[in-house]
Amino acid sequence: MKENPLRSKRAEAAVTLPSFVWLALFFAVPAFIVLAFTFHGHTANGGVGEWSLSTWRELVDPDYPAIVWNTLRISFEVTLWCIILALPCAYAIARMNKRWRAIVAGSIMLPFWTSFVVRVFAWKTMLHPDGWLQTCYFSWLKVSDWLFDWLPGFMQRFLVWAGFASNAPLDAASSTILDSEAAVVLVSVYSFLPFAIMPIYTAAEKFDFSLLEAARDLGAKGFYAFRKIFVPGIRQGIVSAVLMVFIPAIGSYVIPQMLGGTNCVLIGNKIFMRAMQNRNIPHASALATLMAVSVLVPLGMAMYWKKRQNARTSRRLERETARMIVGRGGEA
Amino acid sequence: MSKDFLVFDHVTKRFGALTAVDNVSLTINKGEFFSLLGPSGCGKTTLLRMLGGFERPDSGRIYLEGKDITDLPPNERRIHTVFQNYALFPTMTVWDNIAFSLKLAKKPKAEIEEAVDGILEMIQLSDQAWKYPSQLSGGQKQRVAIARALVDRPQVLLLDEPLAALDLKLRQHMLIELDAIHDQVGITFLYVTHDQGEAMSLSDRIAVVNKGKIEQLDGPAKIYEAPATRFVASFIGDTNFFEGEISSIDGDYCLIDVDGFPQIKAFNDKNLAVGQRVSLSVRPEKIRVTLNPPLPEKGASINVFPSKVKDIVYQGVYTKYWATSSNILISALKPHSRFLLDQETITWNDEVFVWWHPDDGYMVEAK
Amino acid sequence: MKKSYFSSITLALVLAFLYVPILLVVAYGFVPNGVSMSYFDANGAFTGFTGKWYAQIFTGHYSVKSLMQSFWLSLTIAGLATLVSCVLGTTSALALHRWKDRLQSIHYALVYTPLIMPDILIGISLLMLFVAANVECGFWTILIAHVTFCVSYVAMTVLARLQDFDDRIVEAAYDLGAGPWYTFFHVELPILLPGIIAGGLLAFTLSIDDVVITSFVNGAGTNTFPTYVSSMTKHSRNLPSVFALSTLMLVFTCILAGLSKFISRKQPQKTKGK
Numbered sequence: 001m002k003e004n005p006l007r008s009k010r011a012e013a014a015v016t017l018p019s020f021v022w023l024a025l026f027f028a029v030p031a032f033i034v035l036a037f038t039f040h041g042h043t044a045n046g047g048v049g050e051w052s053l054s055t056w057r058e059l060v061d062p063d064y065p066a067i068v069w070n071t072l073r074i075s076f077e078v079t080l081w082c083i084i085l086a087l088p089c090a091y092a093i094a095r096m097n098k099r100w101r102a103i104v105a106g107s108i109m110l111p112f113w114t115s116f117v118v119r120v121f122a123w124k125t126m127l128h129p130d131g132w133l134q135t136c137y138f139s140w141l142k143v144s145d146w147l148f149d150w151l152p153g154f155m156q157r158f159l160v161w162a163g164f165a166s167n168a169p170l171d172a173a174s175s176t177i178l179d180s181e182a183a184v185v186l187v188s189v190y191s192f193l194p195f196a197i198m199p200i201y202t203a204a205e206k207f208d209f210s211l212l213e214a215a216r217d218l219g220a221k222g223f224y225a226f227r228k229i230f231v232p233g234i235r236q237g238i239v240s241a242v243l244m245v246f247i248p249a250i251g252s253y254v255i256p257q258m259l260g261g262t263n264c265v266l267i268g269n270k271i272f273m274r275a276m277q278n279r280n281i282p283h284a285s286a287l288a289t290l291m292a293v294s295v296l297v298p299l300g301m302a303m304y305w306k307k308r309q310n311a312r313t314s315r316r317l318e319r320e321t322a323r324m325i326v327g328r329g330g331e332a
Numbered sequence: 333m334s335k336d337f338l339v340f341d342h343v344t345k346r347f348g349a350l351t352a353v354d355n356v357s358l359t360i361n362k363g364e365f366f367s368l369l370g371p372s373g374c375g376k377t378t379l380l381r382m383l384g385g386f387e388r389p390d391s392g393r394i395y396l397e398g399k400d401i402t403d404l405p406p407n408e409r410r411i412h413t414v415f416q417n418y419a420l421f422p423t424m425t426v427w428d429n430i431a432f433s434l435k436l437a438k439k440p441k442a443e444i445e446e447a448v449d450g451i452l453e454m455i456q457l458s459d460q461a462w463k464y465p466s467q468l469s470g471g472q473k474q475r476v477a478i479a480r481a482l483v484d485r486p487q488v489l490l491l492d493e494p495l496a497a498l499d500l501k502l503r504q505h506m507l508i509e510l511d512a513i514h515d516q517v518g519i520t521f522l523y524v525t526h527d528q529g530e531a532m533s534l535s536d537r538i539a540v541v542n543k544g545k546i547e548q549l550d551g552p553a554k555i556y557e558a559p560a561t562r563f564v565a566s567f568i569g570d571t572n573f574f575e576g577e578i579s580s581i582d583g584d585y586c587l588i589d590v591d592g593f594p595q596i597k598a599f600n601d602k603n604l605a606v607g608q609r610v611s612l613s614v615r616p617e618k619i620r621v622t623l624n625p626p627l628p629e630k631g632a633s634i635n636v637f638p639s640k641v642k643d644i645v646y647q648g649v650y651t652k653y654w655a656t657s658s659n660i661l662i663s664a665l666k667p668h669s670r671f672l673l674d675q676e677t678i679t680w681n682d683e684v685f686v687w688w689h690p691d692d693g694y695m696v697e698a699k
Numbered sequence: 700m701k702k703s704y705f706s707s708i709t710l711a712l713v714l715a716f717l718y719v720p721i722l723l724v725v726a727y728g729f730v731p732n733g734v735s736m737s738y739f740d741a742n743g744a745f746t747g748f749t750g751k752w753y754a755q756i757f758t759g760h761y762s763v764k765s766l767m768q769s770f771w772l773s774l775t776i777a778g779l780a781t782l783v784s785c786v787l788g789t790t791s792a793l794a795l796h797r798w799k800d801r802l803q804s805i806h807y808a809l810v811y812t813p814l815i816m817p818d819i820l821i822g823i824s825l826l827m828l829f830v831a832a833n834v835e836c837g838f839w840t841i842l843i844a845h846v847t848f849c850v851s852y853v854a855m856t857v858l859a860r861l862q863d864f865d866d867r868i869v870e871a872a873y874d875l876g877a878g879p880w881y882t883f884f885h886v887e888l889p890i891l892l893p894g895i896i897a898g899g900l901l902a903f904t905l906s907i908d909d910v911v912i913t914s915f916v917n918g919a920g921t922n923t924f925p926t927y928v929s930s931m932t933k934h935s936r937n938l939p940s941v942f943a944l945s946t947l948m949l950v951f952t953c954i955l956a957g958l959s960k961f962i963s964r965k966q967p968q969k970t971k972g973k
């Protein structure tokens with residue numbers, strides 16, 4: 001029997017195998033190697049030792065949970081800022097006429113055609129201790145310190161405990177914005193913001209703005225209508241945006257490395273340190289596994305949430321998310 | 333050779349639990365304009381795709397000129413398809429689209445040019461040859477798709493609802509063109525549609541398909557006037573069904589007892605015996621509606637029922653009436669002549685007479 | 700229609716926020732003092748602009764030698780990675796689009812997952828593979844890594860393009876007598892080309908910009924442009940040449956983007972829908 005070229009298994013194999021084998025070999029297999037390494041000890045000369053659970057036991061080291069928590073907290077802060085800024089931006093773009101929409105949407109992505117490292121370098125130069133951003137930063141610290149003193153004691157203790165605030169007294173010399181968490185958050189927001197704006201804007205573009213007018217007509221104030229009608233209307237876009245910011249933020253490595261100094265070490269930096277500097281491969285693997293989990297959990301949650309939506313819109317969201325992901329450049 | 337040109341021999345195709353084509357046997361003659369007519373999802377496209385080589389039957393064989401082509405891949409069959417959405421190659425001009433199969437067959441250049449220019453002439457698109465498909469109108473795309481499939485003289489041309497995407501006017505125009513093209517090229521056309529008008533006006537023969545099975549295979553007039561099954565009677569055109577039992581036979585005619593309705597006289601074409609259950613189908617255009625009863629000498633042999641008009645819909649060419657008689661709703665069509673001058677304008681709730689000749693009823697199997 | 704000033708103002712501020720560093724990148728390329736990176740001298744006097752960093756780049760001055768080396772290495776790797784990932788990504792998209800069986804659902808997972816995994820995880824896991832296989836890191840490991848993360852982007856872009864077209868077009872080609880190869884080169888490839896070019900451009904920009912993955916698999920002494928820049932010490936005397944080179948790249952990519960817009964505008968429209 002002759003094979004139908006449209007259905008032939010051989011043709012399928014021929015077209016599938018190149019990418020399949022490549023990705024299996026260089027993506028799936030390495031993932032399993034990483035997982036396997038976490039069940040090994042490490043040797044003094046930087047090798048991988050015997051099978052053991054010592055690596056996982058060593059992860060309880062007070063250092064690591066703190067780093068994981070810091071990474072999650074900073075990623076959360078970055079995501080929050082990105083969404084807060086992206087919402088009005090997406091709204092403003094979606095309300096423009098077609099020509100302007102294309103121009104503004106394009107110019108939001110344009111900065112990303114310069115080298116990511118060079119852009120971070122430019123930030124680093126800007127955040128220099130003699131620069132005006134330092135002055136702003138220090139004033140901000142003073143204001144927030146003053147606000148902090150107004151809070152009730154239990155809230156102060158909670159904020160310090162969760163790492164959002166510190167009890168240490170302010171002093172100008174040690175409070176530089178360079179090598180601080182604030183710098184990491186600032187530049188992360190800068191780097192990921194376009195990837196928050198684009199999905200929200202895509203959703204907002206399809207939003208029926210006459211609904212807002214109807215709401216205003218019924219007496220809703222501008223911001224109330226925005227919050228009660230616009231935001232729920234573009235929920236899918238917001239979910240995509242959260243994922244597109246949160247995931248790369250979790251994996252962030254270059255920004256804290258160049259701008260966070262020793263004051264802001266995230267999982268990414270620790271992985272790099274363990275893998276490349278102290279040659280503790282099992283530890284690096286275990287941290288990588290933790291990072292993968294912190295990515296997969298929100299993703300799984302989003303998927304679950306999506307499942308409850310009706311099938312058609314969710315497939316559309318999936319396709320659009322894929323397109324958004326495809327459209328992203330720079331560091332992830 | 334004219335007989336048994338294209339044969340489906342007990343062909344079945346399943347998709348999971350669904351049997352899309354159910355044990356279909358069918359013979360199509362050479363040069364024929366053959367139509368497959370049936371409701372959406374009845375398996376017409378599937379039948380066509382098996383002939384084109386895009387689907388493989390689960391059982392049964394397909395023969396073309398005596399040769400078994402069941403397992404031949406599509407590119408080795410001389411059967412071409414005109415796809416519903418045209419499927420023109422968007423990156424090629426009209427000319428290149430049409431020349432595709434000829435270039436593939438490595439025909440000499442001069443021959444290709446002659447053939448393509450010739451067929452462009454036929455479809456009257458010679459001046460559009462260098463346009464891209466996206467620059468053409470729906471009707472033009474349609475003609476290019478037909479030309480592309482016809483240019484290397486296939487043995488069979490398959491047309492899958494080729495006019496479905498066109499508007500009414502264009503559809504009527506293309507219908508005439510298709511007919512002309514078929515007469516000109518003399519190739520066997522297998523035409524799929526769910527529009528009975530199209531099938532009726534074009535085909536030499538029609539196969540009415542329902543749920544993967546062929547219900548009736550006949551010429552258009554036979555299918556309309558003598559539907560083989562209840563499904564055909566109701567699918568093709570509009571009809572009134574009267575369910576009943578034969579109560580007496582009088583020569584060629586019989587009387588049918590219908591529950592809660594006077595007896596109906598009908599031509600006993602099926603030679604049924606007294607006591608058998610039957611459905612009588614009467615087409616609306618065969619039924620007359622008048623304010624006065626028909627003339628008495630005629631009244632003796634025809635079916636006349638007093639009724640009450642329930643609804644009237646003016647439709648331009650004719651007016652459609654719905655009238656109830658003993659709780660049975662009967663629809664009737666009345667063509668217009670001197671409509672506005674007509675003395676007896678029938679209006680809603682009028683008492684009228686509904687009548688038809690016994691020869692106009694047609695028996696199909698009971699429900 | 701009522702305008703919302705709040706959102707417009709936010710948008711303006713965000714745009715400024717996004718562009719300030721870019722303006723600085725351009726400005727730093729003309730700064731005379733490569734140590735202080737300032738247009739003002741110790742007395743606060745304006746020192747003017749200089750083109751010497753550009754001159755150094757174009758004349759191949761010894762001080763920019765390693766920078767230029769890393770730059771050319773980046774271009775080579777990005778070029779090769781683009782080429783390989785275009786081939787793999789296109790076949791992958793074709794397979795994912797045409798067949799829908801178990802093999803393809805695994806295949807899809809393999810293609811999709813790298814898109815949602817942070818780069819650093821791809822970097823570390825590839826490093827682990829090379830450690831486990833005892834491979835010396837260098838040019839080839841960088842190339843493999845770059846192809847690995849580029850394939851998915853190309854595949855997704857081409858897949859999106861495929862979804863915009865009527866599958867019947869391929870059937871029509873077979874129907875008219877074409878075999879799989881003829882169909883691919885004469886029908887599918889011309890249709891997919893814009894998608895492949897877009898995916899390739901994306902792969903190229905991602906590859907040339909990648910620092911995270913490369914820094915795991917580059918081994919000692921092999922530096923691409925981004926890893927070289929990030930390894931430059933705080934007060935390298937030649938920072939302005941980095942900014943000058945970046946400005947050149949920005950201008951160049953803008954021209955390329957403009958060209959690609961121009962090309963895509965001339966493409967025949969898709970056939971699906973109206």
Ligand SMILES: Nc1ncnc2c1ncn2[C@@H]1O[C@H](COP(=O)(O)OP(=O)(O)OP(=O)(O)O)[C@@H](O)[C@H]1O
Nearest residue numbers: 347350352370371372373374375376377378379526
């Ligand atoms: N590839 C497939 N997989 C599963 N089911 C299919 C497939 N192709 C067709 N079917 C099913 O087979 C049945 C017949 O489909 P087919 O396309 O032949 O109908 P059709 O008569 O052409 O209808 P229409 O007039 O709507 O085009 C339908 O119920 C359809 O859902």
Ligand SMILES: [Mg+2]
Nearest residue numbers: 376377378492
């Ligand atoms: Mg069909």
